[in-house]
Amino acid sequence: MNHALTVSRRGFGLGAAAFGMLLVSGCSRGSSSGGGGLGSGSGKLTLAYNSDGPHKTWAEAVCHSVSNVLGITMEPLPVAQFSEMRTAITDHSLLGVFRSGWSADYPSLENFLNATFQTGAGANDSQYSSKTFDDLLAQAAGATDPQTAYGYFRQAQSQLFADLPGIPLWYQNGIGGYSRNASNVDFNWTGIPVYEEARSSANDGVVLANLSEPQNSLLPTNTNESNGGRVLDLVFAGLVRYDKDGNVINEVASSIETKDNQHYTITLKPGWTFSDGSPVTSDSFIKAWKFGALLSNAQLGSSFFERIKGFSYDEDSELTGLTKVDDLTFTVELNAPASDFKISLGHYAYYPMPESAFADPKAYGAKPVGNGPYRLVSWDHDSRIVLEPNPTYVGGRTVANKGITFKLYTSLDSVYNDLLANAIDITDGVPDSFLPIFQKQLGERAINKPAAYFQGLAIDVTHEHWKMDEEG
Numbered sequence: 001m002n003h004a005l006t007v008s009r010r011g012f013g014l015g016a017a018a019f020g021m022l023l024v025s026g027c028s029r030g031s032s033s034g035g036g037g038l039g040s041g042s043g044k045l046t047l048a049y050n051s052d053g054p055h056k057t058w059a060e061a062v063c064h065s066v067s068n069v070l071g072i073t074m075e076p077l078p079v080a081q082f083s084e085m086r087t088a089i090t091d092h093s094l095l096g097v098f099r100s101g102w103s104a105d106y107p108s109l110e111n112f113l114n115a116t117f118q119t120g121a122g123a124n125d126s127q128y129s130s131k132t133f134d135d136l137l138a139q140a141a142g143a144t145d146p147q148t149a150y151g152y153f154r155q156a157q158s159q160l161f162a163d164l165p166g167i168p169l170w171y172q173n174g175i176g177g178y179s180r181n182a183s184n185v186d187f188n189w190t191g192i193p194v195y196e197e198a199r200s201s202a203n204d205g206v207v208l209a210n211l212s213e214p215q216n217s218l219l220p221t222n223t224n225e226s227n228g229g230r231v232l233d234l235v236f237a238g239l240v241r242y243d244k245d246g247n248v249i250n251e252v253a254s255s256i257e258t259k260d261n262q263h264y265t266i267t268l269k270p271g272w273t274f275s276d277g278s279p280v281t282s283d284s285f286i287k288a289w290k291f292g293a294l295l296s297n298a299q300l301g302s303s304f305f306e307r308i309k310g311f312s313y314d315e316d317s318e319l320t321g322l323t324k325v326d327d328l329t330f331t332v333e334l335n336a337p338a339s340d341f342k343i344s345l346g347h348y349a350y351y352p353m354p355e356s357a358f359a360d361p362k363a364y365g366a367k368p369v370g371n372g373p374y375r376l377v378s379w380d381h382d383s384r385i386v387l388e389p390n391p392t393y394v395g396g397r398t399v400a401n402k403g404i405t406f407k408l409y410t411s412l413d414s415v416y417n418d419l420l421a422n423a424i425d426i427t428d429g430v431p432d433s434f435l436p437i438f439q440k441q442l443g444e445r446a447i448n449k450p451a452a453y454f455q456g457l458a459i460d461v462t463h464e465h466w467k468m469d470e471e472g
Contacts, residue, residue, distance in 0.1 A: 044073045046096035050085040051078035057432040089125050100458035103190055105347045107246035108340040109153045122303045126458045128165035142337035149339045166458040174451040175430050177442040182425035189246035191451025193426050196373050196399045200425045205402030208424040210415040213382050213408045217365025220351040221292030224300040235370035236351040237395045248343050251395050261337035268328040274354045275375040275390045282330040284352035286322045293319050301349035309333045373397045
């Protein structure tokens with residue numbers, strides 16, 4: 001795995017004193033009370049979590065531990081759906097502590113620190129802002145070698161722990177399993193099944209897997225959650241891809257060259273097409289990125305293009321840093337050096353799109369045409385998403401099955417019960433009640449392996465009781 005992904009586990013071992021000071025200060029200043037916000041009031045702290053995920057047991061345990069050790073009252077606050085909780089976070093209506101986590105978009109420590117804590121970052125749920133922290137990230141981005149960048153990342157992490165806008169709790173393993181009908185099942189570096197490698201002896205060779213309803217249309221530039229992202233990663237192929245261990249491998253790109261980490265020349269491999277037969281060219285990337293970056297298009301993944309020259313959060317502005325050389329070559333100029341830019345290009349926000357996407361983005365998002373190992377057959381909302389192998393795919397991933405059908409669930413209990421009944425082939429989630437016994441139940445079909453994902457607690461520092469001033 002890329003060295004830059006190594007996050008300090010030692011640094012995550014926060015002392016009880018720092019943990020206690022943060023929570024007690026919030027409780028004493030009324031963190032869970034106030035008009036219109038979610039929280040219990042009366043000097044109690046609440047820990048909000050989405051109850052459609054496997055969080056109930058640990059959330060209750062954390063509240064119990066805090067209440068007993070620190071002598072304050074902390075209570076779990078279940079929120080029915082992940083989407084509801086995300087809305088409450090972005091609306092700043094969660095007044096207490098809330099569950100936070102991050103699954104790496106690409107294998108770089110920068111992605112953990114920048115995406116979740118840099119000033120103004122899209123996933124900065126705590127609204128944390130520190131010039132010192134931002135400056136250290138900028139120095140890391142401009143570093144000429146990974147080891148130097150890593151040193152700056154470690155300094156930035158130390159600053160983060162000093163300010164404590166969030167409390168990292170643990171790294172979370174990818175857990176799940178597969179049915180008696182399935183074989184050759186493995187999870188990748190992010191704890192997600194490697195779907196294309198899995199096989200099924202039932203369902204005419206089609207692999208059945210669990211998923212939840214994607215929250216947005218399946219436009220690569222308008223997807224910012226894992227359910228839609230999983231579909232996109234199977235339907236599209238990017239300039240680079242990540243293997244099971246997080247190594248970066250050229251996919252559509254023949255080469256990505258730079259001398260200063262700011263100016264890049266990207267050359268594409270010939271022969272790539274979308275599943276509708278149209279060619280993948282430099283324009284497929286340039287137009288997709290410009291579409292994703294344009295303010296008036298309001299794309300949820302627009303922040304991925306902020307490093308490219310010409311990007312603006314304030315007005316419609318074209319990405320002037322993208323220049324077509326020929327059908328298989330284009331150049332990219334960034335606003336400043338970014339040592340991990342090449343690594344990031346495997347994320348779905350950077351996937352190419354055909355001309356049909358721009359003619360009718362809404363229709364395209366409902367049934368995208370990609371260049372990946374699968375093509376989307378149908379999306380029956382709140383029921384299933386059906387994928388079949390794409391015969392025009394010429395990349396490095398080998399498809400070992402006759403297709404993937406995602407059954408869309410709202411309950412992990414239903415998922416796991418279907419797995420035990422061999423009604424689905426793969427699950428990447430286990431409900432709380434089965435965590436102590438799922439490995440015994442599934443035996444060699446159980447999967448429990450490290451993933452680039454951490455779970456933690458966060459606070460919204462825009463609230464008066466959490467403000468990062470001398471008192472707070």
